[in-house]
Amino acid sequence: RIIRRSDYRAPDWQVETIDLTFDLDPAQTHVTAVMRVVRSGDHDRPLRLDGDGLRPLSVAVDGVAVNDWVLDDGALVVPLSGAAHTVETVVDIAPETNTQLMGLYASGGLLCTQCEAEGFRRITFFPDRPDVLATYRVRLIADKVRFPVLLANGDPVGQGDLEGGRHWAEWHDPFPKPSYLFALVAGDLVANRSTFVTRSGREVQLGIWVREADLAKTDHALQALETSMRWDERVYGREYDLDVFNIVAVDDFNFGAMENKGLNIFNSRYILADPDTATDYDYDGIAAVVAHEYFHNWSGNRITCRDWFQLSLKEGFTVYRDQGFSADQGSAAVKRIEDVRGLRAAQFPEDAGPLAHPVRPDEYIEISNFYTATIYNKGAELIRMMATILGPERFRTATDLYFDRFDGQAATCEDFVACMEEGGGADLAQFRLWYSQAGTPRVTARLAHSGGRATLHLSQRVPPTPGQPDKQPMVLPLRIKLFGGETGAALTEEQLFLLDSAEAEIAFETVPERPVLSINRGFSAPVIVETDRTAEDLAFLSAHDDDPFARYEAMQQLMLDTLVGAVATGRGDHRAVVDAVRNTLTDPALDPAFIAEAVLLPSESFMGDQMAVVDPDAIYHAREALRSELGRTLEEEWRAAYAASHAERFEYSPAAKGRRRLRSVALGYITAAGASDAAALAFAQFDAADNMTDRQGALVTLVGGTSPEREAALDIFYNRYADNPLVLDKWFQVQALSSRDDAAAAVEELALHRDFSLANPNRARALVGAFGVNQRAFHDVSGRGYRFLADQLIALDKLNPQTAAKLLPPLGRWKRFDAGRAALMRGELERILATPGLSKDMFEQASKSLD
Numbered sequence: 001r002i003i004r005r006s007d008y009r010a011p012d013w014q015v016e017t018i019d020l021t022f023d024l025d026p027a028q029t030h031v032t033a034v035m036r037v038v039r040s041g042d043h044d045r046p047l048r049l050d051g052d053g054l055r056p057l058s059v060a061v062d063g064v065a066v067n068d069w070v071l072d073d074g075a076l077v078v079p080l081s082g083a084a085h086t087v088e089t090v091v092d093i094a095p096e097t098n099t100q101l102m103g104l105y106a107s108g109g110l111l112c113t114q115c116e117a118e119g120f121r122r123i124t125f126f127p128d129r130p131d132v133l134a135t136y137r138v139r140l141i142a143d144k145v146r147f148p149v150l151l152a153n154g155d156p157v158g159q160g161d162l163e164g165g166r167h168w169a170e171w172h173d174p175f176p177k178p179s180y181l182f183a184l185v186a187g188d189l190v191a192n193r194s195t196f197v198t199r200s201g202r203e204v205q206l207g208i209w210v211r212e213a214d215l216a217k218t219d220h221a222l223q224a225l226e227t228s229m230r231w232d233e234r235v236y237g238r239e240y241d242l243d244v245f246n247i248v249a250v251d252d253f254n255f256g257a258m259e260n261k262g263l264n265i266f267n268s269r270y271i272l273a274d275p276d277t278a279t280d281y282d283y284d285g286i287a288a289v290v291a292h293e294y295f296h297n298w299s300g301n302r303i304t305c306r307d308w309f310q311l312s313l314k315e316g317f318t319v320y321r322d323q324g325f326s327a328d329q330g331s332a333a334v335k336r337i338e339d340v341r342g343l344r345a346a347q348f349p350e351d352a353g354p355l356a357h358p359v360r361p362d363e364y365i366e367i368s369n370f371y372t373a374t375i376y377n378k379g380a381e382l383i384r385m386m387a388t389i390l391g392p393e394r395f396r397t398a399t400d401l402y403f404d405r406f407d408g409q410a411a412t413c414e415d416f417v418a419c420m421e422e423g424g425g426a427d428l429a430q431f432r433l434w435y436s437q438a439g440t441p442r443v444t445a446r447l448a449h450s451g452g453r454a455t456l457h458l459s460q461r462v463p464p465t466p467g468q469p470d471k472q473p474m475v476l477p478l479r480i481k482l483f484g485g486e487t488g489a490a491l492t493e494e495q496l497f498l499l500d501s502a503e504a505e506i507a508f509e510t511v512p513e514r515p516v517l518s519i520n521r522g523f524s525a526p527v528i529v530e531t532d533r534t535a536e537d538l539a540f541l542s543a544h545d546d547d548p549f550a551r552y553e554a555m556q557q558l559m560l561d562t563l564v565g566a567v568a569t570g571r572g573d574h575r576a577v578v579d580a581v582r583n584t585l586t587d588p589a590l591d592p593a594f595i596a597e598a599v600l601l602p603s604e605s606f607m608g609d610q611m612a613v614v615d616p617d618a619i620y621h622a623r624e625a626l627r628s629e630l631g632r633t634l635e636e637e638w639r640a641a642y643a644a645s646h647a648e649r650f651e652y653s654p655a656a657k658g659r660r661r662l663r664s665v666a667l668g669y670i671t672a673a674g675a676s677d678a679a680a681l682a683f684a685q686f687d688a689a690d691n692m693t694d695r696q697g698a699l700v701t702l703v704g705g706t707s708p709e710r711e712a713a714l715d716i717f718y719n720r721y722a723d724n725p726l727v728l729d730k731w732f733q734v735q736a737l738s739s740r741d742d743a744a745a746a747v748e749e750l751a752l753h754r755d756f757s758l759a760n761p762n763r764a765r766a767l768v769g770a771f772g773v774n775q776r777a778f779h780d781v782s783g784r785g786y787r788f789l790a791d792q793l794i795a796l797d798k799l800n801p802q803t804a805a806k807l808l809p810p811l812g813r814w815k816r817f818d819a820g821r822a823a824l825m826r827g828e829l830e831r832i833l834a835t836p837g838l839s840k841d842m843f844e845q846a847s848k849s850l851d
C-alpha cells in the first residue's frame with residue numbers, strides 16, 4: 001500500500017494523556033495503557049488505534065469493559081459516541097523474540113525500545129502518528145536483581161520495592177510528545193554522571209548508562225554532551241528543559257541513535273571509546289551523534305513533524321546543526337571536506353539511481369526506507385543554502401522565529417521555509433523547488449576573457465528522476481572568485497551569485513590577465529559543476545586558492561580528470577597530479593589534516609559515478625597505477641611526512657588527529673610504491689601503536705597486500721579483541737573492504753565465521769554492508785558478489801527487515817553496468833522479489849530498483 005503526502009488529514013482523535021504500566025519480563029511483558037481521548041473536529045468516526053502484531057486482552061471505555069471493537073489491518077477500532085473518553089487497553093508482548101529491534105526488545109540482558117518511526121504500535125494500541133501529542137506517565141515494574149535500573153522519558157517521580165523480589169519506578173514527562181519519542185530501558189546498568197547548569201540556572205543531572213565493564217569508555221561521550229549543551233545555548237539560544245538527561249548504550253540497534261525525550265538510546269558504537277579500541281573517526285562520530293541527538297530536543301522534540309513526509313524538517317536541520325557543532329570543535333575546512341565526501345559517496349548516487357526521491361517525498365510504502373542520505377544530508381545542504389542566502393545574523397533571527405512560533409507543535413518543511421523568509425527577509429518562493437525536485441543539478445561554467453573583461457556563462461540542468469521527467473531551474477547559491485593565471489593574484493572579491501535560471505552570464509569588468517575560475521567555493525550548493533579548466537588551472541588552484549575547500553576540490557578534479565582519462569585511453573599521464581601532490585605535501589603552511597584529505601585519490605565508486613558504463617576492473621587498475629606512481633615518485637616526501645607525524649604518546653586533539661591521519665595516508669603510499677620494507681614498517685606501526693587509529697591504519701594497509709605480516713596482524717588483532725564486539729566489527733569490515741583479488745571469496749568465508757551473525761545489525765553492516773561498497777569485489781564479473789548479497793538479504797529480511805532493506809541499494813545500480821553484470825544484478829533482485837513472505841521494506845526497495 002502506497003502512502004501519499006497529498007492524503008494527509010488531521011487526526012480524528014487527539015490523546016491528551018496516556019498512563020502506561022509495564023510489567024516487564026523478556027518472555028512476556030504485560031502492558032496496560034489508559035488514555036484520555038478527545039474527538040477532534042465534527043465527525044462520527046470511531047477511535048482507531050494503530051497496532052502491529054497485538055491482540056487486546058481487554059478493552060474498557062470509561063471504566064466499563066467493551067467488546068464491540070474490531071481489529072482492522074492490525075489496528076484496534078473502537079466505536080465511541082461522545083466528545084471525550086477514557087480508554088484502557090491491555091496487551092502482552094514478547095521482547096525476547098523481537099528480532100526486528102522495533103518496539104520493546106531485548107539486547108544483551110537489557111530491555112529497551114525503539115519507536116521511530118512506527119515501533120510504538122508494536123508495544124501498545126495508539127494513534128501512532130507524529131501529530132498526536134500526549135503527556136506520558138510511565139510505571140515500570142520488574143525483577144530487582146535482573147533489572148535494577150528502570151528508566152523512561154521525562155523526570156523520575158517515584159520508586160519502591162514490591163514483594164517477590166520485584167520493584168517499580170515511575171516517570172512523568174511534562175512535555176506533550178508524539179509516540180515515536182517514547183522510550184524505556186530496564187537492566188543492570190551503571191552511569192557516568194555529571195551535573196550541567198543551564199544558562200538560566202536549571203540544574204540537569206546527566207547520566208550515560210552502560211554495563212559496568214564499559215564505564216571507563218564513556219568519558220568522551222559525556223564530555224561531548226556537555227559541550228553540545230553549551231554550544232546550543234550559545235549558537236542557537238536553545239536551553240535544555242528537564243531535570244534529567246539520560247543516554248543508554250545498547251549493542252543491538254538498527255541505526256546510530258535515537259532522540260527519545262530525556263532518554264536517548266544509542267548504538268554502543270556511538271558511545272563507547274578509549275584510545276585502545278576507538279579510532280579518531282569513531283571519536284568524531286561519537287561527538288557528532290551525541291550532539292545530533294541532543295540538538296533534536298529542540299529540532300525534533302519541542303517542534304516535531306506533522307507527518308513522515310516532513311522528516312527532513314527535523315533531520316536535515318539537525319544534521320546541519322551537528323555539522324556546525326563539529327566544525328567548531330576542530331578544523332572547519334576538514335569537516336566540510338569530510339561532509340562533502342560523504343554526500344558524494346552516499347547521496348549523489350541515491351539521487352542518480354532508482355531510489356531517488358525529493359527531500360520532502362510525495363509517497364512511500366515503508367517509511368523506514370526513507371531515513372536516507374537525501375533526507376538527512378541533502379536536507380542539511382538545503383538548510384545550509386538558506387543560511388548562506390540569509391547570512392548568519394538573519395539566519396539566527398529566522399531560526400529564533402521558527403523555534404518560538406512552532407514550539408509544542410507538529411510542523412512542516414513549509415513552516416520552516418516560511419520562517420526563513422519572514423525572519424530572514426528573503427524571497428524563497430523558487431528555492432522551495434529544492435524540497436520537491438529530486439536529482440542533483442548539473443552546472444556548466446564557461447569563462448571567456450577578452451579586452452580586459454571576462455564573462456562567465458553558467459547553465460543548469462536538473463536531470464530526470466523516477467516519476468519526475470521534467471524539472472524547473474532551481475536557485476543555486478554559488479560562491480565565485482577569479483584569480484590571475486599569470487600573477488596568481490585575486491582578480492575579484494568572492495561574490496555570491498544566485499543562479500536561478502537555466503542560463504545566466506556574469507560580467508567582470510577589470511580583468512587584466514587570463515582569469516582562473518574558482519566556483520562553488522565551500523561547496524556552497526550541492527551540485528555537480530562541470531568547467532573547462534585545464535590541468536594547469538586546477539594545479540594552480542590546488543596550490544593557491546584561498547578557500548581550503550576549493551583547493552581540495554581543484555586537486556580532486558585534477559585527479560578525477562586524470563583517472564577518467566586513463567580509464568578511457570588505457571594510459572595515464574600522471575605528471576600534473578604528481579606535481580600538485582608534491583606541492584601540497586611539502587607546503588609547510590598547511591595543516592596535516594588538510595594535506596591528508598587533499599592527497600587522497602577519489603574512491604573507485606566515485607570514479608565509477610563519472611562514467612556512463614562503470615568498468616570496475618579498469619577503474620581499479622587506473623587508480624592503482626596512479627597510486628603507485630605517486631608512491632614511487634614522491635617516496636622520499638612520504639617518508640618524511642611519515643616520520644614527521646610520529647607522536648610519542650596518544651592525545652586526542654585536532655592537531656594530533658591530523659598527524660595520525662597523514663601518517664596512515666603516507667604509509668599507504670609508501671606501500672603503493674612497492675618499497676621492500678613497507679610491510680615491516682606497517683607491522684611495526686601495528687605492533688607499537690598505543691591507539692586504534694594507528695593500529696587500524698596499519699592493518700588496512702597490510703590487509704590490501706600479500707605479505708606474511710598480513711596474516712600475523714589479522715590473527716593478533718582478532719585474538720586481542722575477541723571479546724570486544726565493536727572492534728571485531730572492524731576486523732570484519734577491513735577484510736570486506738579489501739582490494740585483494742580474493743576479497744569476494746574471503747567475504748563468503750567470513751560469513752561462516754563463528755563470530756558472524758546477521759542478528760546484530762553492526763556485525764551485518766560490517767561484513768555485508770561494507771562488501772556492497774567494495775566496488776571491484778562486489779562487481780566480480782562472475783556475479784558471486786551479487787549472489788552473496790542477495791542470499792544475505794533474504795536471510796536477514798526474515799529477522800530484521802529494516803536493516804536488510806538498507807543494504808539493498810548496491811544491487812540497484814545495474815543500469816550503470818555492462819549488459820552482463822546488469823542481467824546478473826537484475827536476476828538477484830528478481831530472486832529477492834520472488835521470496836515468499838518478503839517484508840514491505842524489502843519489497844519497496846527491490847521493486848523500485850528493478851524499474
Ligand code: ARG
Nearest residue numbers: 116117255257258259368371
Ligand atoms: N531519529 C533518529 C536520528 O536521526 C534516527 C531514527 C531512524 N529510524 C528509522 N526508522 N530508520 O537520530
Ligand code: ZN
Nearest residue numbers: 292296315318
Ligand atoms: Zn536525527
